[in-house]
Amino acid sequence: MYDSIVTRPATWADLPACLEVEHAAMKANHYLADVADLYFNGTVGDLTVAEVDGKIVGIGKLTLLYDGSAWLETLRVDPSYQGNGVGKAIYRRYLEEAAELNAPALRMYTGVKNAVSAGLARRHGFTIHCTCREMTLRLDDSPILETRFHRVGQDTACRLLAPLADAWRGFLCFNRTFYAMNEPLYRGLAYEGKVYREEASGSILVAGTRFQHKKALHVALVEGDVDRCIAAAKTIARERGIPQLTVMFPYDNQVLEEKLASLGFETAPSDFISMGMYR
Ligand SMILES: CC(C)(COP(=O)(O)OP(=O)(O)OC[C@H]1O[C@@H](n2cnc3c(N)ncnc32)[C@H](O)[C@@H]1OP(=O)(O)O)[C@@H](O)C(=O)NCCC(=O)NCCS
Numbered sequence: 001m002y003d004s005i006v007t008r009p010a011t012w013a014d015l016p017a018c019l020e021v022e023h024a025a026m027k028a029n030h031y032l033a034d035v036a037d038l039y040f041n042g043t044v045g046d047l048t049v050a051e052v053d054g055k056i057v058g059i060g061k062l063t064l065l066y067d068g069s070a071w072l073e074t075l076r077v078d079p080s081y082q083g084n085g086v087g088k089a090i091y092r093r094y095l096e097e098a099a100e101l102n103a104p105a106l107r108m109y110t111g112v113k114n115a116v117s118a119g120l121a122r123r124h125g126f127t128i129h130c131t132c133r134e135m136t137l138r139l140d141d142s143p144i145l146e147t148r149f150h151r152v153g154q155d156t157a158c159r160l161l162a163p164l165a166d167a168w169r170g171f172l173c174f175n176r177t178f179y180a181m182n183e184p185l186y187r188g189l190a191y192e193g194k195v196y197r198e199e200a201s202g203s204i205l206v207a208g209t210r211f212q213h214k215k216a217l218h219v220a221l222v223e224g225d226v227d228r229c230i231a232a233a234k235t236i237a238r239e240r241g242i243p244q245l246t247v248m249f250p251y252d253n254q255v256l257e258e259k260l261a262s263l264g265f266e267t268a269p270s271d272f273i274s275m276g277m278y279r
Helices: 012-025 032-041 086-100 115-123 154-164 183-191 226-240 254-262
Strands: 006-009 047-052 055-064 070-077 105-111 127-138 171-174 177-180 195-198 203-208 217-223 244-250 272-278
Touching: 006 086, 012 032, 012 047, 012 055, 012 070, 032 055, 032 070, 047 086, 055 086, 070 086, 070 177, 086 105, 086 115, 105 115, 105 177, 115 272, 127 171, 127 254, 154 183, 154 195, 154 203, 154 217, 183 195, 195 226, 203 226, 217 226, 226 244, 226 254, 244 254
Parallel strands: 070 105, 217 244
Antiparallel strands: 006 047, 047 055, 055 070, 105 272, 127 244, 127 272, 171 177, 171 217, 195 203, 203 217
16 A cells, blocks of 8 residues: 555646556557547546656546446556555545536446456445447448438437337447436437438447547447348448447347357457446
């Protein structure tokens, strides 16, 4: 334990030190450089840094989502400083900030095998609310089935998506951000043009990106004719020059997993959990 761990909001000048922490803490999945502008200028909620003896050794972002709940992300502690309360100091700041922002709930995600991250969340009163499987498809130049999906407006999105919340265990994912399914989400997604329907087949597709817009198109929900939904997602991705589709869905939806596998999707090596608490 350190005598003093100071937490404070990061500034742009801290970015290089934050990137060092990210790279030291994670073998892969480095994305802070790509999202820094979004984190500093496009979200409500701090990127917090934790300092020991004036050195930045930990980082963690809190982001308010469409429904005002707090999403905790990019929690990283330099391995040389792990196990000494830095992560807990960032969690304390998360809880304070969530109270300041009047967030009704706090949530995070981690890998099912990440016992430390899950233990840290559990220690602060979080419980698991959802386990998800991720599948990805690299796109090629082969012809894509023609579809007629169109964006829907906010009221239609509410009417279409609300009945599907149970089947999706109450969460939709973009860029591994777990959004609770509720009216503010449906309206926000429709406003951003991420909710599509094909009248003739009665199919629904929710797809888009939260960040890293050129890396993967995130398919957050498919309903109806999955072949047609995926064809529509491929078309959107091709139009935007995106080389990959990523789908996250409840881990026990075997029917969807088999369907996606038959379309060439590959399953990630392990699943993800999202944990949360209500204030
Ligand atoms: C997860 C991480 C941020 C934790 O930071 P840290 O500074 O080492 O954490 P702290 O020392 O403050 O807290 C440790 C707490 O984690 C929990 N914990 C640690 N090891 C654990 C284990 N094996 N099983 C369950 N819980 C565990 C405990 O609650 C412990 O506190 P306690 O012993 O007082 O109860 C850090 O390990 C890290 O950066 N990992 C790599 C990136 C990462 O996994 N990020 C998380 C989300 S993807």
